[in-house]
Amino acid sequence: MTLKTPSGVASHFLRIQEVASELGLTTRSIRYYEELGLLSPAARSDGSYRLYDASDVERLRFIKGLRDDAGFSLAEISQLLEDEAARVKSREAYSQTGDPAERRAIVTDSLGRFDRQSRILREKIARLETMVSAVEVRRSRLEGRLADLDAGGLGEVR
Numbered sequence: 001m002t003l004k005t006p007s008g009v010a011s012h013f014l015r016i017q018e019v020a021s022e023l024g025l026t027t028r029s030i031r032y033y034e035e036l037g038l039l040s041p042a043a044r045s046d047g048s049y050r051l052y053d054a055s056d057v058e059r060l061r062f063i064k065g066l067r068d069d070a071g072f073s074l075a076e077i078s079q080l081l082e083d084e085a086a087r088v089k090s091r092e093a094y095s096q097t098g099d100p101a102e103r104r105a106i107v108t109d110s111l112g113r114f115d116r117q118s119r120i121l122r123e124k125i126a127r128l129e130t131m132v133s134a135v136e137v138r139r140s141r142l143e144g145r146l147a148d149l150d151a152g153g154l155g156e157v158r
Helices: 016-023 027-036 054-069 074-096 100-150
Strands: 002-004 010-012 050-052
Touching: 016 027, 016 050, 016 054, 027 054, 027 074, 050 054, 054 074, 074 100
Parallel strands: none
Antiparallel strands: 002 010
16 A cells, blocks of 8 residues: 655555564554554554554564564563664764763763663573573483493483
8 A cells, every 4th residue: 555644755555464464473463562662553544554664564573583583572672672762862862962961961871771782682692591501401411311322221311
Protein backbone atom coordinates (compact mmCIF):
# COMPACT_ATOMS: atom_id res chain seq x y z
CA MET A 1 0.00 0.00 0.00
CA THR A 2 1.37 3.43 -0.91
CA LEU A 3 0.27 6.54 0.96
CA LYS A 4 1.49 10.10 1.11
CA THR A 5 3.14 11.12 4.33
CA PRO A 6 2.29 14.48 5.94
CA SER A 7 5.24 15.98 4.07
CA GLY A 8 3.63 14.87 0.79
CA VAL A 9 6.20 12.15 0.03
CA ALA A 10 4.79 8.85 -1.19
CA SER A 11 5.78 5.94 1.02
CA HIS A 12 5.20 2.20 0.81
CA PHE A 13 3.44 0.63 3.78
CA LEU A 14 2.70 -2.93 4.76
CA ARG A 15 -0.18 -4.19 6.86
CA ILE A 16 0.55 -6.10 10.03
CA GLN A 17 -0.15 -9.48 8.41
CA GLU A 18 2.30 -8.76 5.60
CA VAL A 19 5.01 -7.74 8.07
CA ALA A 20 4.37 -10.79 10.23
CA SER A 21 4.61 -13.07 7.21
CA GLU A 22 7.80 -11.44 5.92
CA LEU A 23 9.58 -11.68 9.28
CA GLY A 24 8.21 -14.98 10.55
CA LEU A 25 6.43 -13.33 13.47
CA THR A 26 2.84 -13.51 14.60
CA THR A 27 0.56 -10.50 14.45
CA ARG A 28 0.02 -11.02 18.17
CA SER A 29 3.77 -10.64 18.81
CA ILE A 30 3.89 -7.42 16.81
CA ARG A 31 0.91 -6.01 18.72
CA TYR A 32 2.56 -7.03 22.00
CA TYR A 33 5.77 -5.23 21.00
CA GLU A 34 3.64 -2.14 20.41
CA GLU A 35 2.02 -2.50 23.84
CA LEU A 36 5.50 -2.64 25.40
CA GLY A 37 6.57 0.46 23.49
CA LEU A 38 9.20 -1.35 21.40
CA LEU A 39 7.49 -0.30 18.18
CA SER A 40 4.95 2.17 16.91
CA PRO A 41 3.32 1.75 13.48
CA ALA A 42 4.28 4.47 11.01
CA ALA A 43 0.65 5.10 10.06
CA ARG A 44 -2.94 3.91 10.21
CA SER A 45 -5.18 3.31 7.23
CA ASP A 46 -8.66 4.81 6.85
CA GLY A 47 -9.98 1.53 8.29
CA SER A 48 -7.59 1.96 11.27
CA TYR A 49 -5.30 -0.88 10.12
CA ARG A 50 -1.74 -0.67 11.38
CA LEU A 51 0.66 0.26 8.59
CA TYR A 52 4.40 -0.24 8.76
CA ASP A 53 7.15 1.34 6.69
CA ALA A 54 10.63 0.01 5.89
CA SER A 55 12.14 1.42 9.10
CA ASP A 56 9.44 -0.34 11.17
CA VAL A 57 10.22 -3.63 9.42
CA GLU A 58 13.95 -3.19 10.10
CA ARG A 59 13.26 -2.37 13.76
CA LEU A 60 11.17 -5.54 14.06
CA ARG A 61 13.89 -7.55 12.34
CA PHE A 62 16.40 -6.14 14.87
CA ILE A 63 14.08 -6.96 17.80
CA LYS A 64 13.51 -10.48 16.48
CA GLY A 65 17.26 -11.02 16.05
CA LEU A 66 18.01 -9.85 19.59
CA ARG A 67 15.25 -12.05 20.98
CA ASP A 68 15.69 -15.19 18.88
CA ASP A 69 19.34 -15.22 17.88
CA ALA A 70 20.94 -13.57 20.90
CA GLY A 71 18.40 -14.59 23.55
CA PHE A 72 17.75 -11.13 24.97
CA SER A 73 14.67 -10.58 27.09
CA LEU A 74 12.12 -8.02 25.96
CA ALA A 75 13.11 -5.85 28.93
CA GLU A 76 16.75 -5.93 27.78
CA ILE A 77 15.69 -5.17 24.21
CA SER A 78 13.58 -2.27 25.44
CA GLN A 79 16.56 -0.82 27.33
CA LEU A 80 18.87 -1.22 24.32
CA LEU A 81 16.34 0.45 22.00
CA GLU A 82 15.73 3.25 24.50
CA ASP A 83 19.47 3.86 24.79
CA GLU A 84 19.83 3.90 21.00
CA ALA A 85 17.02 6.48 20.65
CA ALA A 86 18.64 8.58 23.37
CA ARG A 87 21.99 8.35 21.57
CA VAL A 88 20.45 9.82 18.42
CA LYS A 89 18.82 12.64 20.41
CA SER A 90 22.06 13.31 22.29
CA ARG A 91 24.00 13.60 19.05
CA GLU A 92 21.49 16.16 17.76
CA ALA A 93 21.50 18.09 21.05
CA TYR A 94 25.28 18.11 21.17
CA SER A 95 25.55 19.55 17.67
CA GLN A 96 22.92 22.21 18.42
CA THR A 97 24.67 23.67 21.45
CA GLY A 98 27.99 25.34 21.88
CA ASP A 99 27.70 25.57 25.66
CA PRO A 100 30.48 23.46 27.22
CA ALA A 101 28.39 22.72 30.33
CA GLU A 102 25.49 21.40 28.22
CA ARG A 103 27.86 19.40 26.05
CA ARG A 104 29.49 17.95 29.17
CA ALA A 105 26.08 16.89 30.53
CA ILE A 106 25.19 15.28 27.20
CA VAL A 107 28.48 13.36 27.06
CA THR A 108 28.16 12.27 30.71
CA ASP A 109 24.63 10.98 30.08
CA SER A 110 25.81 9.16 26.95
CA LEU A 111 28.65 7.52 28.86
CA GLY A 112 26.17 6.23 31.42
CA ARG A 113 24.02 4.74 28.67
CA PHE A 114 27.03 3.07 27.06
CA ASP A 115 28.02 1.66 30.45
CA ARG A 116 24.51 0.22 30.83
CA GLN A 117 24.61 -1.28 27.33
CA SER A 118 28.01 -2.79 28.04
CA ARG A 119 26.73 -4.28 31.33
CA ILE A 120 23.70 -5.83 29.58
CA LEU A 121 25.93 -7.35 26.90
CA ARG A 122 28.54 -8.61 29.39
CA GLU A 123 25.81 -10.23 31.52
CA LYS A 124 24.54 -11.97 28.39
CA ILE A 125 28.05 -13.16 27.56
CA ALA A 126 28.48 -14.51 31.10
CA ARG A 127 25.18 -16.43 30.90
CA LEU A 128 26.18 -17.90 27.54
CA GLU A 129 29.63 -18.87 28.82
CA THR A 130 27.99 -20.67 31.75
CA MET A 131 25.74 -22.55 29.33
CA VAL A 132 28.71 -23.50 27.12
CA SER A 133 30.63 -24.76 30.16
CA ALA A 134 27.69 -26.94 31.24
CA VAL A 135 27.46 -28.46 27.76
CA GLU A 136 31.21 -29.13 27.73
CA VAL A 137 30.99 -30.93 31.10
CA ARG A 138 28.17 -33.16 29.80
CA ARG A 139 30.12 -33.84 26.60
CA SER A 140 33.22 -34.74 28.61
CA ARG A 141 31.20 -37.27 30.63
CA LEU A 142 29.96 -38.89 27.43
CA GLU A 143 33.50 -39.05 26.07
CA GLY A 144 34.52 -40.82 29.30
CA ARG A 145 31.71 -43.32 28.89
CA LEU A 146 32.68 -43.93 25.29
CA ALA A 147 36.32 -44.47 26.27
CA ASP A 148 35.23 -46.90 28.99
CA LEU A 149 33.04 -48.79 26.51
CA ASP A 150 35.91 -48.92 23.99
CA ALA A 151 38.16 -50.35 26.72
CA GLY A 152 35.65 -53.17 27.36
CA GLY A 153 33.87 -51.57 30.30
CA LEU A 154 30.17 -50.95 30.82
CA GLY A 155 30.39 -47.23 30.05
CA GLU A 156 29.76 -46.23 33.61
CA VAL A 157 31.84 -43.17 34.38
CA ARG A 158 31.21 -41.23 37.53
